[in-house]
Amino acid sequence: MAKKARKAAAQGTNGSAKKAAALTARDKKTLKDLIGLADRIVDDAQKKRDPYIDIPTRALSNVRYNKTRRRIEMGSNKNRRQLFNLSQAKSYMQTVLVASGCKQLIEQGKTTSIRGLYYLLKHTIEGTREETFDDQAECDPVIEDVEVGLNSLREELHVYASNRGNLVGPLTLVDSGDEIDCSRMGSAGYSIPSIVEQDVIEFKKCTAKFILHVEKDTVWRRFSEDKFWQKHNCILTHGGGQPPRGVRRMLNRLHNELKLPIYCLLDNDPWGYYIYSVIKQGSINLAYESERMAIPDAKFLGLRSRDYERCGLSPSVKINLNEQDIKRAKQIASYPWFEHKKAWQKEIEQMLSNGFKLEVESLISKDISYVTETYTPARLADGEWLD
Amino acid sequence: MAKRPSKNGQAAELDDELLEKDEAAASAGQNGDAPRRKRRATAHSMAASQRDISVSEFFAKNRHLLGFDNPRKALLTTIKEAVDNSLDACEEAGILPEIWVHIEQTGTNRYKVGVQDNGPGILKKQIPLIFGKLLYGSKFHRLRMSRGQQGIGISAAGMYGVLTTGKPVKIISKVSRRKPAHYYEIKIDTKKNLPEILNGGGDGVDIPPGEAGSKYIQKHGIEWIELDHGTRVTIELDGRFHRGRGSVDDYLEQTAIANPHVTLHYLDPESGTGQGEERVYERSTTRLPREPKEIKPHPYGIELGMLVTMLQDAKAMTLSQFLTSSFSRVSPSVASRICETAGLSTRANTTKIGRNEADKLFQAIMQTKIGAPATDCISPIGEELLLKGLHHVVPGEFYIASTRPPAVYRGNPFLIEVALAYGGMSSANRVPLDVLGELLAESDARTLRQFLSSTFYGLGSEAADKIIKEAGIGPRTSPGKLKPAEIARLHEAMRSVNLEAGQTMNVLRYANRVPLQFQHGACAITQMVMQTNWRSYGLTQSRGQLPTGPVTIMVHVASVWVPFTSESKEAIASYPEIQKELRLALQSVGRKLGMYLRRRLKVKQEGERRNIFLRYLGEVAGAVSEINRADRKKLYDQLLLVAKRKTASADLKLDERGKVVDEEPTDFGDNVLIVEQKSDFGIRNSEAKNGQKGS
CATH class of the missing domain: 3.30.565.10 (Histidine kinase-like ATPase, C-terminal domain)
Incomplete structure (x- = not known):
């Protein structure tokens, strides 16, 4: 039993009979960090200084592309968040609130979703009509701030995101003690949890040869119903658009621990490119987690800009690029991890000269199972993908 | 002197010649295209109906x-x-x-x-x-x-x-x-x-x-x-x-x-x-305004025809005597300089001055440097009395007055005075219920909205809409058909709606102490107020519009001859000299208003800043003590101290009642009046008085 926890229980000033749970070593470290944060504030107040919290900047300006490791890494820039600064006062208060919420969760040995934490901390500020958080969108980035600020992971703060993303394939795993055969999960497949670390999920048995990651549920269902994973002996995943951390971590573990290559089938638009980019070298926002998330060997299988002609698609599936798309595409093309890849530059250029984008679903216009029976097998057989 | 045509139509020779030419041209034209038509009226028959028009008839x-x-x-x-x-x-x-x-x-x-x-x-x-x-x-x-x-x-x-x-x-x-x-x-x-x-x-x-x-x-x-x-x-x-x-x-x-x-x-x-x-x-002063002196015309304000007439009217005297005696600011030395420029002798007799000489003399006058006319012919209200007068009638919190030194247009001295009142409630906020009822009954406005914006100063249609909405009455309701309950609701709404936002500046125009009430659009005063950039003085203003805000501005143009645009004396004509003086006067009060508003804003902002900090301090202290079991109260007090230090300027100017204390009275210069805003404090005061009477 940790000394701190005992002390806390003994003091019990909050009056609630909260039961202190057994703390793991990781919990102890996180608690220590949280208390350190609070102690600094007390210290500053005593010395009549402006209290502040330094939070690493989560922006493109503060990420670096590590060429040897082939992933995005976070720089050392920090944003100072001050209590006595008009524009930061509220977010400062929110940051401290989130820290205290996480501390409660850890002490009680419980976890909650980010939405749950939002409700836990949401209340009216005393003497005003202002809420601590107006909506969840205001709370989520603050949780990320605390993660980065304390250099700890979301699960270490006992917070998880809601599940998004499914998996099907010849894989058996143990999830919180339950053995699950992912090939026998019915039509909806196995729902990938937010936290997939080793203490939660353990891989038991896997016969798959590769992983096919698709963008969204519709396409995933097509593949799943057509039993593509059986025919090709693979694991089939989707992340509901931009894959959440659970999905990315899962892919990362499958790739690294089971040595499975990963192929992505995404839309032919800037958004699809960026999803691939995030899977491959990590996201700008969560650059500090790239190490656990990025899969530098992931391949981009489709859709390609040339597929409209190659597959003879009907003109009605074209979606015109809007101004924002064009801007975004140019931005992506200039990312350092795309900048020097000729194939990618050509790909993006072609999309821009096409003037339209294509969704994976557009292949369905050829034939319902065109994507599973013709398109994907052909690409895999030809070994034609972008890296 | 050349023969001039007399009024009765006996044309001089020169004019006859001209007439003949005209007729020749006209007949040539007629011969060219059409047969000669019979005249509808002859010169003789027309002459029979030509007669004097009396001024009163006109x-x-x-x-x-x-x-x-x-x-x-x-x-x-x-x-x-x-x-x-x-x-x-x-x-x-x-x-x-x-x-x-x-x-x-x-x-x-x-x-x-x-x-x-x-x-x-x-x-x-x-x-x-x-x-x-x-x-x-x-x-x-x-x-x-x-x-x-x-x-x-x-x-x-x-x-x-x-x-x-x-x-x-x-x-x-x-x-x-x-x-x-x-x-x-x-x-x-x-x-x-x-x-x-x-x-x-x-x-x-x-x-x-x-x-x-x-x-x-x-x-x-x-x-x-x-x-x-x-x-x-x-x-x-x-x-x-x-x-x-x-x-x-x-x-x-x-x-x-x-x-x-x-x-x-x-x-x-x-x-x-x-x-x-x-x-x-009631009068607020027993001091009569200084009696304005009568002056002679200034040479710069004269026109050639007028000069000729004056020369004719003058008794036989030397040119020098004529100039010094009929104009102001012309000394013998100035007169001799004028004569020199004109190439005339100072001793020349006025009766001998012909048309050409008069023209030369006129040119010479315009070329000679002559001092500005005496200004004791104008009696300004004065900054002190302007403030007094404005404060007496217009409620507000900040008053400023400025009197410009006299200037001259067309040889007529004039002077601009401006006074400005800021703050206070608009008339719509103050109107008592029974008066509102009367106003409604008397009004001939077709809609309630029209009634509101035409009856109350500075109440724009935007504010009128707000009031009507607040009162829950249809905007097209006729003002005369309101039920007593509706009038009460309207009255309540007029009191409660914040009109400051939509209120436009109230411009009071004066010419020689007489208020001008019509044709404000055509008046040089309104035009200059609109052209002034009030945004730089802390008011909001759309381009080319009157600024908005609880402001009353009073502009006084005093002159020996105020140039009105018509005999009904409703608007002042835009002479460049008058425009310039108006602009300067408006800017001088504007600058002071800006200073006041900025200071007020700063105190307000600092107060708000502290409020924001204070609002979150409790939360921060609570959360921190939740994490590390620090003493919440102690932490809060310490943070409060830091907050106070950070927002010290809000403290400096607030006394214990939270009222602004003027620590820099010299800031604004003279002729500024700052009135503490009447809040509920005033009511409490009067209650106390009543209580005393009762006991």
């Missing part, structure tokens, strides 16, 4: 030029002319003016207006001419600041009265205690522009003092307040009485602002029916 037809274009304005103009004359007379005689204005309704759209003053009175033989002849007066020919200028006003009002009601103008005047008052009933003969005296066999009547006199007066349907000297004029006319913008009430209130030495008694039509009571605007 103005009877063109009464809109004098401000009698509609019944509403007619009533106001009548009162205005009478009051202006009274004030001029009193000030000229050095008497502290006291004026009685009495309006009585005598029929639908028919009112009897009586205006009395305590002035010097008018000599018996002058009365008919002053009140019964257009363009008769003492003020036209002299250069001196006065309210009246042309000698049209009051006689035109009388003429209008006679035209619309057939009732004569009734005048009582008393010049001293020892002499009896004269009573005249006068009609103006519009054909001849001459007065026609109706009573006493064309000679007027002397009213005996005492009982008999007052009985006589009562019998003739006029009132006379017993005074040692003074004049009362009573005119019955077709008119409309209304309240709000451009009303008699407004005119008198604004007159009181610009004339703090005047006491005004005002009985409106309702007072006769026992509903209202006499309103009195």
Whole structure:
């Protein structure tokens, strides 16, 4: 039993009979960090200084592309968040609130979703009509701030995101003690949890040869119903658009621990490119987690800009690029991890000269199972993908 | 001197030649295209109908030029002319003016207006001419600041009265205690522009003092307040009485602002029916304005034709004598310089100056540097009295006044004064419920929205919409058809809605202390106020519009000859010199207002800043103590200390009541008045007084 926890229980000033749970070593470290944060504030107040919290900047300006490791890494820039600064006062208060919420969760040995934490901390500020958080969108980035600020992971703060993303394939795993055969999960497949670390999920048995990651549920269902994973002996995943951390971590573990290559089938638009980019070298926002998330060997299988002609698609599936798309595409093309890849530059250029984008679903216009029976097998057989 | 064409049409030789040429050209044209047609009228037949037009006939037809274009304005103009004359007379005689204005309704759209003053009175033989002849007066020919200028006003009002009601103008005047008052009933003969005296066999009547006199007066349907000297004029006319913008009430209130030495008694039509009571605007100073001196014209203001006429009128004298005696600011040395430039001898006799010489002389005058005219012909209200007057009538929290040094346009000295009041509630916030009911009943506005924006100053349509919405009444409701409950709701809404945002600046225009109430768009004052960039002084303003905010600005143009755009004296013409002075005056008050608003904003912002910090301190302290079990209270107090240090400037200027304490009184310079805002504090104060009375 940790000394701190005992002390806390003994003091019990909050009056609630909260039961202190057994703390793991990781919990102890996180608690220590949280208390350190609070102690600094007390210290500053005593010395009549402006209290502040330094939070690493989560922006493109503060990420670096590590060429040897082939992933995005976070720089050392920090944003100072001050209590006595008009524009930061509220977010400062929110940051401290989130820290205290996480501390409660850890002490009680419980976890909650980010939405749950939002409700836990949401209340009216005393003497005003202002809420601590107006909506969840205001709370989520603050949780990320605390993660980065304390250099700890979301699960270490006992917070998880809601599940998004499914998996099907010849894989058996143990999830919180339950053995699950992912090939026998019915039509909806196995729902990938937010936290997939080793203490939660353990891989038991896997016969798959590769992983096919698709963008969204519709396409995933097509593949799943057509039993593509059986025919090709693979694991089939989707992340509901931009894959959440659970999905990315899962892919990362499958790739690294089971040595499975990963192929992505995404839309032919800037958004699809960026999803691939995030899977491959990590996201700008969560650059500090790239190490656990990025899969530098992931391949981009489709859709390609040339597929409209190659597959003879009907003109009605074209979606015109809007101004924002064009801007975004140019931005992506200039990312350092795309900048020097000729194939990618050509790909993006072609999309821009096409003037339209294509969704994976557009292949369905050829034939319902065109994507599973013709398109994907052909690409895999030809070994034609972008890296 | 060359022969000039006389008025009767006896053309000079030169002109004959011209005529012949014209005719030749015309006939050539006619021969060219069409057969000669028979003339409709010959020169002889036309000459038979050509005749003189009398001024009074002209103005009877063109009464809109004098401000009698509609019944509403007619009533106001009548009162205005009478009051202006009274004030001029009193000030000229050095008497502290006291004026009685009495309006009585005598029929639908028919009112009897009586205006009395305590002035010097008018000599018996002058009365008919002053009140019964257009363009008769003492003020036209002299250069001196006065309210009246042309000698049209009051006689035109009388003429209008006679035209619309057939009732004569009734005048009582008393010049001293020892002499009896004269009573005249006068009609103006519009054909001849001459007065026609109706009573006493064309000679007027002397009213005996005492009982008999007052009985006589009562019998003739006029009132006379017993005074040692003074004049009362009573005119019955077709008119409309209304309240709000451009009303008699407004005119008198604004007159009181610009004339703090005047006491005004005002009985409106309702007072006769026992509903209202006499309103009195007490004077706030007993000091009469400095008597303006009469001056000679300044050479720069003269035109060639005028110079020629003056030379002709002058008795035989040397040129030097002529220049020094007929113009101001021309000393013998200036005169000799002018003559030198013109190439004329200073000793030249004025009778020998021909057209060419006059032209040369005129050019020389314009080229010679001559000092600005003396400015003692203008009597400004003065910054102190401006502040007093404005504060007396317009509620606010910040007052500033500025009087510019005199300047000259076209040789006429003039002077600009500006006073500004900021803050305070708008009239719409202050109106009592019963008055609102009256206003609604009287209004001829078709919709409630129109009523609100036309009745209250500075209330834009935006604010009107807000009020109507708040009251929950249909915006197209007719103001006369509101139920008492609805009126109560409207009143409540008018009090509660914050009007500051949509309120536009209230511009009060004055010319020689007379408020101008119409044609504000055409007036140089309004135009300059709009052109001034008030945004840099902390007000909001759309381009080319009046700024918004709780601001009242008063602009006074004083001059020996105010350049009005028409005889009805409603708008001031835009001379570049006047525009420049207006701009400078507006900017000088604007700068002070900006300083005040910035300081106010800073204190407010600092206060807000602290509020924001304070709001979150409790949360932060709570969360921190949750994490590390620190003492919440102690942490909170420590953070509070830091917060106070960070927002120290909010502290500096707030005393224990949270009121702004002026620590830098020298900041604004002179002629600034800052009034503590009346909050509920004022009510508490009055309650306390009541309590004392009770005990």
